Amino acid sequence: MAEISQKSAGLPDRNRVLLESGLLEPETFDRYFEVRAFEPAAEVATCVSHYWVMRWRLPYNVTYRPTEVLPAPMVHAFFTTQGAFVHGVSDGPLSYDTAGTGIMAGIAFKPGGFAPYWDGPTSRLRGGDRIEMAAVFPVVDELFCSQLLQQSEEQIVRTLDALLRSKQAEPSRRHLQLIADAVAAMMREDSPTTVSALAAELFRSERSLQAVFTEYVGVGPKWLLKRQRLLRAIGKIADTERPDLAGIAADMGYSSQTHFLNDFKHVVGVTPAVYLRQLHRQR
Numbered sequence: 550m551a552e553i554s555q556k557s558a559g560l561p562d563r564n565r566v567l568l569e570s571g572l573l574e575p576e577t578f579d580r581y582f583e584v585r586a587f588e589p590a591a592e593v594a595t596c597v598s599h600y601w602v603m604r605w606r607l608p609y610n611v612t613y614r615p616t617e618v619l620p621a622p623m624v625h626a627f628f629t630t631q632g633a634f635v636h637g638v639s640d641g642p643l644s645y646d647t648a649g650t651g652i653m654a655g656i657a658f659k660p661g662g663f664a665p666y667w668d669g670p671t672s673r674l675r676g677g678d679r680i681e682m683a684a685v686f687p688v689v690d691e692l693f694c695s696q697l698l699q700q701s702e703e704q705i706v707r708t709l710d711a712l713l714r715s716k717q718a719e720p721s722r723r724h725l726q727l728i729a730d731a732v733a734a735m736m737r738e739d740s741p742t743t744v745s746a747l748a749a750e751l752f753r754s755e756r757s758l759q760a761v762f763t764e765y766v767g768v769g770p771k772w773l774l775k776r777q778r779l780l781r782a783i784g785k786i787a788d789t790e791r792p793d794l795a796g797i798a799a800d801m802g803y804s805s806q807t808h809f810l811n812d813f814k815h816v817v818g819v820t821p822a823v824y825l826r827q828l829h830r831q832r
Contacts, residue, residue: 576828581605581647585702586657590710595720596662598623600709602654602702605647612648622732622766622773624663624674626656626682628697633682633689635663637674638768640816652698654705656713661728661765665718671767686712724761727751731758735773742802744770778802779816782809786821787828794821 582605589597622638630651664671666685674680682689689712697708734740734750741747747770748755762769778801785800786792798809814820819827 581607587702587706589706590714593710593713593718595722595725596658596665596718597713598657598659598662600654600656600706602652602705604650604652606650607648609649612646622660622762622768624658626658628654628682628689628694630695630698632691633694634679635674635682635685636679638766638772640675654698654709656709659725659729660732661725661762662720664765665720666713666716671765672763673767675767686716688712688715721765724765727753727758727761728765731762731770732773735770735777740774740777742774744774747774775812776816779812782813783817783824786825792821792825 582603584601584603586599586601588594588599624638625636627634627636661671663674667674697705700708730751731747734747741750744758745755748758751758759769782797782801785797786794794810795806798806801809803809803812810820813824817824
């Protein structure tokens with residue numbers, strides 16, 4: 550198995566990399582957390598982006614809530630000491646409380662990659678609602694999670710590989726490849742700014758592209774275009790002492806600063822001014 554990355558490795562442009570991945574408080578996260586990511590087995594790689602294992606060590610009597618905006622419409626499975634759950638595509642920030650010393654593991658499914666394992670409509674996974682992992686894999690109970698998290702990272706990855714292989718999943722490689730190509734195009738610096746431009750780049754009609762995203766991802770391509778715009782705006786705000794919000798809104802293609810501010814607060818949970826104050830306090 551190959552290790553993909555280790556978030557606590559202290560790389561150049563560290564904060565920028567973490568911000569682009571959706572982590573809203575990169576410096577505080579880096580201080581207390583270590584995340585390692587691993588490639589999945591070839592048999593499940595069509596649907597799975599990677600596995601991750603996160604460990605943390607916080608000072609006595611300190612509780613910290615990491616907050617992130619998931620940058621792509623990816624479903625994540627979380628394995629904690631209290632149990633396991635699936636977190637669907639979320640419009641707002643994702644956060645969880647941590648204290649003391651702990652560990653958590655997870656599966657990051659590729660956009661659309663959870664659909665073959667899920668019997669219901671993919672749209673049900675939208676909104677950030679948690680679904681018990683046992684509803685998808687009945688073997689995953691509290692004992693399963695407890696035993697999983699006592700293993701080494703390498704053993705955890707092997708166990709999760711085996712768990713996914715235990716369920717007969719029949720992914721549509723053609724549709725998942727189209728989704729992957731669309732996501733890659735939208736995450737480029739020179740990404741298309743409209744769904745029609747994206748569809749033209751992929752030699753698809755808007756209608757067919759929308760239909761594939763609706764069935765397999767649960768959100769449309771417009772959702773992801775908007776999400777990427779906001780992540781770039783977050784990076785610009787975090788890098789500047791006195792950000793020009795009107796200029797950033799215009800650069801990101803918003804018709805007005807008000808529209809941008811409303812979107813920012815909806816996704817991040819606070820206004821740009823409050824977010825910037827929080828970053829400065831942590832620094």
